[in-house]
Amino acid sequence: LVVGASYVAxxxxxxxxxxxxxxxxxxxxxxLRGFDQQMAEMIADYMQNHGTKVLRPAVPLAxxxxxxxxxxxxxxxxxxLEEFTEEFDTVLLAVGRRPITDGLRLDLAGVHYDPRDGKIxxxxxxxxxxxxxxLGDCIKGPWELTPVAIKxxxxxxxFDVDAWLFVFSRPLSLSPLVTxx
Numbered sequence: 001l002v003v004g005a006s007y008v009a010x011x012x013x014x015x016x017x018x019x020x021x022x023x024x025x026x027x028x029x030x031x032l033r034g035f036d037q038q039m040a041e042m043i044a045d046y047m048q049n050h051g052t053k054v055l056r057p058a059v060p061l062a063x064x065x066x067x068x069x070x071x072x073x074x075x076x077x078x079x080x081l082e083e084f085t086e087e088f089d090t091v092l093l094a095v096g097r098r099p100i101t102d103g104l105r106l107d108l109a110g111v112h113y114d115p116r117d118g119k120i121x122x123x124x125x126x127x128x129x130x131x132x133x134x135l136g137d138c139i140k141g142p143w144e145l146t147p148v149a150i151k152x153x154x155x156x157x158x159f160d161v162d163a164w165l166f167v168f169s170r171p172l173s174l175s176p177l178v179t180x181x
Contacts (some may be wrong), residue, residue: 001073001086003060004094005031010043012092017052022051024088026060026075063091099138114140 002013005027017023025047032040048054055075061083062074070087077084101118112119112128119140125133 001026001071001090002094005029005033005056007032007035009092009094010047011053012070012094015046017047017050022089023051024055024086026056026058027056028059028078029057035174049165050126084137097137100174122170 001024002009002016003026004010005025009025009027010031013016013023013025030037030040031044044054055077057078058075060073060075065088066072067175070089071091072083072085072087073091074083074085076082097120101113101120106113106120110129110131111120111134117140118138120127120134120138121140122134125135125139127134
C-alpha cells in the first residue's frame with residue numbers, strides 16, 4: 001500500500017507495480033495537485049490499467065501489525081463514509097513533508113516566512129532579502145519539488161549568491177489524515 005497522491009507516491013506505486021508487486025495506491029482526493037488534472041487522471045488510469053489498485057477517495061484511520069508481519073490498515077471511503085480493513089505486506093506513507101525552518105531564526109536575517117507551515121515565499125527562488133535564496137521543500141510556491149530545486153541550484157551555481165537555504169524536511173504527521181482535522 002502506498003498512501004498519497006503526489007508524484008512521489010505515484011512514482012513509487014508505479015515502479016513497485018512494474019516490478020511485479022501487488023500494489024495499491026490510496027489517495028484522499030485528486031492526484032498530482034497543482035499539475036494539469038487531465039494529465040494526472042490519464043496517469044492514474046494508465047496505472048490502474050496496468051495493475052495498480054486505486055483506493056480513492058480514501059484516508060487511513062489506523063495501522064497495526066499481524067503476527068505474520070503484515071500490516072493491517074483500516075481506512076474510510078470519504079464519499080460513502082464506509083470503513084474497510086485490509087492487510088498489506090508493506091505500507092509506504094508518501095503524504096508530504098514539512099520544512100524544518102523552526103530554529104533557523106529567519107526573522108533575525110529579515111527573511112519572511114509563514115510560521116504556520118514554515119514555508120518561505122520566493123520569486124525565482126529569491127526571498128524578500130535580495131541576497132538570500134531558498135529552494136525545495138521550504139519554499140511557498142508552485143515548484144516545491146526536490147528535482148526542480150536541484151536543477152535550479154545547479155543552474156544558478158555561477159551567480160554570486162551569499163546564502164542558499166537548504167532546509168531538510170520531516171514527514172508530516174498523520175494525525176490530520178486520521179482525525180480528519
